Amino acid sequence: MSITRRSLLAAPALLLAGPVAAQPAWPDRPLRFIVPFPPGSTPDTTGRAIAAHFTRALGQPCVVENRAGAGGNIGTGLVAAATDGHVVGLTINGPLSTAKALYPDLSYDPARDLAVASLLVRGAQVLVVHPDVPARDLAGFVAHVRANAGKLSFGSVGSGSGGHLAMADLMARAGLEMVHVPYRGFPQAVLDLVAGRIETMILASAAILPQLREGRARALAVTAERRIPQAPDIPTLAESGFPGAESYAWNALIAPASMPADRVARLAEEAAKALAEPPTRAALEAGGFEVVASGPAEATRFVAAETARWSGLIARLGIRAEA
Template sequence: MTRITRRLALGAAAATLAAPALRAQGTAIRIIVPFAPGGSTDAVARLVAPGLTQRLGAPVVVENRSGAAGAIGTDAVAKARPDGLTWLLTFDSHATLAALLPQLPFNPDRDLDPVMLIGGAPYVLACKPDKPFRSITDVVDAARARPDAVSFGSTGNGTIGHLTMVLLQGRTNTRITHLPYRSGGLAVNDTVAGHTDMMIGSAAVVHPHARSGTLRTFAQFGPQRLPALSDLPTVAEAGLAGLEAEAWWGVFAPHGTPQDAVSRMNAALKESLNEERVRATMQEVQQARLVASSPGELATFLAREVAKWGEVVRANNIRAD
């Protein structure tokens, strides 16, 4: 092959690889977060958006569409054109949608393709500092003394935080009043204001407030203590072995999105998450265990989560708000 012919061939190959990105120039890429602003899912989406804009060659816009435990925003993605311009960045409640809402207008398995499991963070219990709870035992004792009088906030009916508290009540034979919110940020606000006795949320959304002193954490549901919360015992240490729950964030695409577009998004996410600033924020502020999985690894992980938490939803006849 002559030098000129080789240059032409290399140039054609480069143009072919660049074409999808060039077609996206000037066209916004949407990341739909199916929860209100202020929660950890919204924070993760906005954290990676600048890096994605740089790597995908198009502006990346985060759009919040909250409601029905994440089903409203997820439905918008499931029905979007599979052109690589619409993506879903969602929370762990995605695993319970089919069990929670039997009449969903979409099928989570058929209508969405996995892209990446970003990572996870353990659920923690927190309260306003003037509340009396300093351990999971304090909560159990108070709930037994006054059934239904103690309240907790979560990000909504059927979310993993809510289901974890359902399991806790079953294990301890207690009744605790549930106050569902539309995002972790709203649950934090009411807990800080004292409108609910405590809240369950991911360490990602609770830790900044614990660090500033507006909330006090007193139990974590991870398999071991978080380094940043090394003084905070796990519920297993309090005698509730096996009661574990971890929040997680995953990215999905409308079914049929071209594989090369999925691969580009996966690669752009990995590179964005590996930026020093982003990685530090995820680990130190969001308290996340980064995974940055392949699409197939997310599919396998999700199947396990669906089986585990779907059973809790069905066994307790839980429905969305």
């Protein structure tokens, strides 16, 4: 039999085999969407908006599971350990960019065990002081802290948290000495700030804007690259003499590293559509967040840069996770 005839006879068999070899539909059962923070938190609100869109767009229920604890490390670790191809998650700075430097016994390696599908949103932080602090700008604040070395205190929501690291970075750049007072959450820290029990802190803009408008705290700078629309009168750190000190609170969409790249890209694409919906976008912007909705490659580069920057600071300053 000639090669040509054999090829012709084989062709129908190849055509029949084609559908068998095709990739199965995905998802083919409900997706678990793990949010490692409590209901009502910003990651939870963002995650639920995305999960609702996934349910509509992917044809399977996407069920949010709140698995809070250890600053987000528990829930993030569950995503990293998942193997069935139907688990995704949403997490923040710490579990992706600083947890490995702060927790030597972390159950997962963010760079090895997780795929970053999208940088979803980012929000500026604000350097604020109690009204009794005699500083109207960052230069005045630096001078006041230097004149009272070791006497002023700053708050955060824990050692190694975003606000703590941002303040530690600024202190290192400016040669400042203050006492760190860690809290379990923003509400108590803000209460102590407006009561004058601590003098200053860096925190997410949404957590302090009401107090700023009421005059119970004073803002000296925002940590973003540009002034924020929610408070356009507050200068940036760069404008105030500290270029390169920018920092953000951010949320990222993640999946296990074993998830195929085309599925990770699809998640990013659908998440961008969810965040573009006017009610969702408006709610996030009102809360002080900027919608980014990047693709996987950009998000992965961003997280790698954040990891290098903040892990280096943690090592250089000897910061430890315990409060």
